Amino acid sequence: MNDPRSPAQDPDSGSGLADWTAGAADWIARADRIAAISRPATEILLARLDPQPGQRILDVASGAGDPAFSIAERVGSAGSVLATDGVAEMVTALEGRARERGLTNVQAQVVSAESLAFTPGRFDGASCRFGAMFFDDAARTFGAMATAVRSGGRLAALVWSCDDRNPYFTVVTAALDAVGADPVEVARTVFELDDPEEVLAACRGGGWVDARVEAVGFPWRLPDTRPETLIDTQSELSRKLRKRMEGLSADQIERARGIVAERVGQLEAAIQDGDDLIMPAECLALSGRAP
């Protein structure tokens, strides 16, 4: 398949891919921090994919390379990972970061989830972490992934569970709402596939067999963060939140900071561990076998 390094999507076109095209530079600049924070999610994915030395793995919506790089380390020099993403800037960044790490077994390709089409059975397994929520038709993409994997090969995919299990995403947003920050429209949110039955149906609908979904909790460890600075940490990681905060007065931001601190203080599962704030998080982990 060609890799035309597709031109940037029109950010106003209303598709999930357009949102990601607009936010790519931001994500790439923070890729190392995001990889470190989401390490527990990488482990959840690796446990289900169980990549073996010598295997060829397809990773979809790979972003700037995490967790594709961890999979590449597991399959070793005799194996390979094809990392794909619909945003050309992500793929270019991923290639650069793979070179920096000396990962010669990672190839990358610009391809949207909507146009995935590989030679049937080309891969031994397929993965997708925190990507499927943004696809136009997750069942169709899971179907293309199932076709690309040899019979019996594994699928491991993670999506975010529901908002009340993931307060990291909601407390700051709710505080900004409370102080009157303007909303920022996005085509799709991280909670788009938070219904276990729905995501399982998409996986089965794509043809995966022995498919199962499990809600898995994990720690979301934010370095150098306290409840009263969570709003700063999160807005530093989120272009959308920075945009929302731009229009606020110093007083509104202070009030929002207080609301966040109070709410986090009420969360039993939020723990201050030295300089780090650990927030509870939960994903839906999908697994299956290619037919």
Ligand SMILES: C[S@@+](CC[C@H](N)C(=O)[O-])C[C@H]1O[C@@H](n2cnc3c(N)ncnc32)[C@H](O)[C@@H]1O
């Ligand atoms: C939350 S990031 C996840 C990146 C990486 N898998 C990770 O776990 O850190 C979502 C990724 O999905 C990609 N993406 C969103 N919609 C897509 C689509 N329709 N086709 C392909 N990639 C898409 C974005 O460009 C972005 O890199």
